[in-house]
Amino acid sequence: MIYIPYYNALALPDVSCYFQLDFLNGQSDQPVSAGDKVLFLMLKTEKEEGEIQAEDIFPIAVRGVVESIDNQWALVHTTNRVNLDSIQVTGKSFRLEMRMRPDIDDLDPDEKKERFQKMRAAMLQTFQGSQWMEGTRSQMLRWKNMNEIVTFTSPILRISNEEKYEILKEDSTAKRTELMEKAFYESLELYKVNSEAQSAQQETNEKLYREQAIRRQIDYLQKELDELHPENITEIRKFEQKIREAGMNETARAEAEKVLNRMKQEGQDSHEYGMLYDYLDFVTGLSWKKENAAEIDLDEARQVLDEDHFGLKKTKERIIQQIAVMALNKKQSGSILLFVGAPGTGKTSIGQSIAKALKRKYVRISLGGVRDEAEIRGHRRTYIGAMPGRIMDGIRRSGVSNPVVVLDEVDKLVRDYGGDPSSALLEVLDPEQNSTFTDHYMNVPYDLSDVLFVCTANRSDTIPEPLLNRMEEISFPGYSALEKFQIAKRHLLPKAMEKAGIGETDLAVSDEALKALISNYTMEAGVRGLKNRLDTLCRAAAVKIVRDGHQTVSVEPADLRGFLETAPIRHDHILEVKNPGIVTGLAWTQAGGEILFIETLFTKGEGKMTVTGQLGDVMKESAMIAVSLVKSMFPEQASLFEENDLHIHVPAGAVPKDGPSAGITLTTALASLVTGRAVSPEYAMTGEVSLRGVVMPIGGLPEKLMAAQRAGVTQVFIPEENVDDLADVAEEVREALTIVPVHYVTDVLRQVGILPQN
Numbered sequence: 086m087i088y089i090p091y092y093n094a095l096a097l098p099d100v101s102c103y104f105q106l107d108f109l110n111g112q113s114d115q116p117v118s119a120g121d122k123v124l125f126l127m128l129k130t131e132k133e134e135g136e137i138q139a140e141d142i143f144p145i146a147v148r149g150v151v152e153s154i155d156n157q158w159a160l161v162h163t164t165n166r167v168n169l170d171s172i173q174v175t176g177k178s179f180r181l182e183m184r185m186r187p188d189i190d191d192l193d194p195d196e197k198k199e200r201f202q203k204m205r206a207a208m209l210q211t212f213q214g215s216q217w218m219e220g221t222r223s224q225m226l227r228w229k230n231m232n233e234i235v236t237f238t239s240p241i242l243r244i245s246n247e248e249k250y251e252i253l254k255e256d257s258t259a260k261r262t263e264l265m266e267k268a269f270y271e272s273l274e275l276y277k278v279n280s281e282a283q284s285a286q287q288e289t290n291e292k293l294y295r296e297q298a299i300r301r302q303i304d305y306l307q308k309e310l311d312e313l314h315p316e317n318i319t320e321i322r323k324f325e326q327k328i329r330e331a332g333m334n335e336t337a338r339a340e341a342e343k344v345l346n347r348m349k350q351e352g353q354d355s356h357e358y359g360m361l362y363d364y365l366d367f368v369t370g371l372s373w374k375k376e377n378a379a380e381i382d383l384d385e386a387r388q389v390l391d392e393d394h395f396g397l398k399k400t401k402e403r404i405i406q407q408i409a410v411m412a413l414n415k416k417q418s419g420s421i422l423l424f425v426g427a428p429g430t431g432k433t434s435i436g437q438s439i440a441k442a443l444k445r446k447y448v449r450i451s452l453g454g455v456r457d458e459a460e461i462r463g464h465r466r467t468y469i470g471a472m473p474g475r476i477m478d479g480i481r482r483s484g485v486s487n488p489v490v491v492l493d494e495v496d497k498l499v500r501d502y503g504g505d506p507s508s509a510l511l512e513v514l515d516p517e518q519n520s521t522f523t524d525h526y527m528n529v530p531y532d533l534s535d536v537l538f539v540c541t542a543n544r545s546d547t548i549p550e551p552l553l554n555r556m557e558e559i560s561f562p563g564y565s566a567l568e569k570f571q572i573a574k575r576h577l578l579p580k581a582m583e584k585a586g587i588g589e590t591d592l593a594v595s596d597e598a599l600k601a602l603i604s605n606y607t608m609e610a611g612v613r614g615l616k617n618r619l620d621t622l623c624r625a626a627a628v629k630i631v632r633d634g635h636q637t638v639s640v641e642p643a644d645l646r647g648f649l650e651t652a653p654i655r656h657d658h659i660l661e662v663k664n665p666g667i668v669t670g671l672a673w674t675q676a677g678g679e680i681l682f683i684e685t686l687f688t689k690g691e692g693k694m695t696v697t698g699q700l701g702d703v704m705k706e707s708a709m710i711a712v713s714l715v716k717s718m719f720p721e722q723a724s725l726f727e728e729n730d731l732h733i734h735v736p737a738g739a740v741p742k743d744g745p746s747a748g749i750t751l752t753t754a755l756a757s758l759v760t761g762r763a764v765s766p767e768y769a770m771t772g773e774v775s776l777r778g779v780v781m782p783i784g785g786l787p788e789k790l791m792a793a794q795r796a797g798v799t800q801v802f803i804p805e806e807n808v809d810d811l812a813d814v815a816e817e818v819r820e821a822l823t824i825v826p827v828h829y830v831t832d833v834l835r836q837v838g839i840l841p842q843n
């Protein structure tokens with residue numbers, strides 16, 4: 086008897102299987118020959134032979150006979166199952182007592198056959214084409230029953246040894262067949278699922294190989310193309326190098342390379358080529374490198390600011406604070422300053438000085454009239470003529486990643502069909518978002534977090550709230566005549582002379598001439614007009630110097646008209662004659678402060694009121710309040726309003742005027758009209774008035790007072806609550822004017838002589 090210890094495999098009766106002769110010989114005492122009996126022992130656990138103990142063996146085994154020996158192979162046929170009643174193991178030898186265990190054959194032979202064939206077909210189909218199948222196909226075709234399939238595949242069936250033993254133990258052939266089918270088909274399904282997963286993996290691998298192959302192919306074709314279009318090569322090589330050296334982030338580099346690849350495929354004459362060229366030119370022209378902040382000496386910074394600009398003390402102090410905070414935080418940007426003031430008050434140019442003080446590059450980006458979001462954020466490249474937005478364009482002009490950017494005229498953004506540019510601007514300015522600002526044209530993020538933004542505006546009330554909230558407002562009230570004189574003398578005139586090529590000794594403009602030029606030829610809060618006048622003057626002087634060979638051209642007040650070729654401005658000078666019903670008011674416009682005249686007149690009629698001079702709704706309401714107030718203060722004259730029509734006019738009708746601050750002027754003008762007492766044109770006033778006659782505070786006081794002084798007013802009435810604002814008013818303006826804070830309208834009426842002085 087040859088014992089065949091089987092672990093993991095299941096031997097069933099009526100199966101023919103081949104064994105290597107060497108293997109069988111190893112199990113028996115003498116060489117194996119045909120007719121020898123064998124016993125298949127099923128093991129519970131894997132064991133080295135010889136170490137097998139009695140308890141390792143399942144108590145049912147299968148007997149067989151060696152049928153034939155063919156070369157190195159022995160064909161064994163199994164016959165029947167036996168119960169192992171006792172098992173003794175000594176070393177390699179087994180002593181067993183066994184008993185036949187007959188099958189109960191309760192399965193119809195036809196059905197048995199049918200189910201066997203089904204199983205074999207399933208097997209053939211599942212393993213079709215597999216290597217394993219090729220080696221065993223001939224054997225499979227020889228199979229006669231299901232036992233053979235299960236015995237043969239038992240080492241790879243996905244069931245435990247105990248379950249295999251359950252099959253062996255089953256006496257009923259019908260039930261055993263069921264058990265075998267269950268084990269077999271389940272294992273087959275598992276195999277299928279596994280192999281599907283495997284082939285999916287294989288597919289991805291194949292895709293990768295394919296991709297690499299295609300890339301190699303593209304490289305090869307590229308070389309061919311290069312040879313066909315040698316003219317493209319230099320540009321392409323140039324961009325290749327630039328992309329490599331630009332220090333772009335991952336995304337940007339990938340995009341640039343993609344564009345470059347497309348460019349390589351285009352001929353130089355194609356429209357596409359131009360677009361791709363522009364794109365690469367733009368992105369590689371940007372600075373992608375992180376710039377180090379320069380060492381800043383606060384005293385030096387202050388000196389730079391002082392050198393470039395006269396006055397502006399508060400602003401300069403605030404800027405120095407900002408620089409200090411940035412140095413402490415080790416950051417290159419900080420809070421966003423918003424400079425608000427009339428044109429020519431130095432907002433933009435001090436922005437430039439900030440850059441100089443920080444030793445950083447400066448760019449100015451004008452936002453005036455921007456109505457399309459794309460102008461901020463760029464056009465998508467699908468557009469013909471697509472362009473980057475103004476922000477990225479500015480950054481590119483600066484050539485660095487940390488410039489000081491002055492965003493000019495943020496109050497002039499227009500919300501339109503093209504989206505909301507201010508929300509795009511919000512993204513630019515928001516430190517939470519701007520490190521990955523994505524311009525649509527570029528289509529890749531750019532880090533704006535090191536950019537120092539400074540905004541300018543003529544007024545802050547038109548700036549959308551969310552934007553305004555992110556900024557720190559600093560107001561530029563404009564300059565007094567004295568400040569303008571200093572600015573002209575120290576900065577504007579020397580610059581104008583230099584621009585016109587005039588040497589220092591060639592032109593002498595007297596202080597009086599400068600002052601006259603300021604007061605008679607300019608009318609503004611800032612110094613832009615003044616600068617233009619000085620430029621004109623220098624150009625005229627240059628002609629004189631060249632033509633007449635003058636040694637030194639000197640300019641006195643009387644010469645101004647000749648040099649400037651214009652008559653002096655008289656526009657906002659106070660009136661010379663006084664008339665009842667006409668009073669001087671003070672207004673604030675985008676150009677700074679201005680004086681205005683309120684004219685009132687009764688005409689024959691029946692109590693109608695006409696208002697002219699482009700007055701806004703608020704100002705019309707002020708007029709109605711003034712009428713009511715005057716009627717109640719002068720009850721005896723109240724009937725005048727019923728018997729006549731009232732006409733209120735504010736000259737300079739081309740300029741729209743609105744706001745409540747003319748209330749006090751309207752009331753005074755009407756009081757003057759009904760009483761027939763004229764008010765001296767040397768008085769001017771500003772303040773909102775309530776129905777009770779209380780004078781309420783107004784804005785823009787510094788600008789208004791400067792305008793009053795410019796126009797030759799001597800006494801100004803202001804709301805009591807505005808007294809604190811006087812600190813912002815230049816000293817010489819305060820000195821030149823008698824400033825009278827008032828609480829009630831009656832205070833004014835008394836002082837101008839309409840009501841008796843107590």
Ligand code: ADP
Nearest residue numbers: 393394395428429430431432433434572576612
């Ligand atoms: P804004 O931006 O407020 O319209 P700018 O900054 O363009 O005004 O100023 C107009 C001109 O006036 C510039 O040439 C500027 O150098 C000059 N300027 C304005 N304020 C001063 C000042 N305080 N000192 C010297 N020059 C000044």
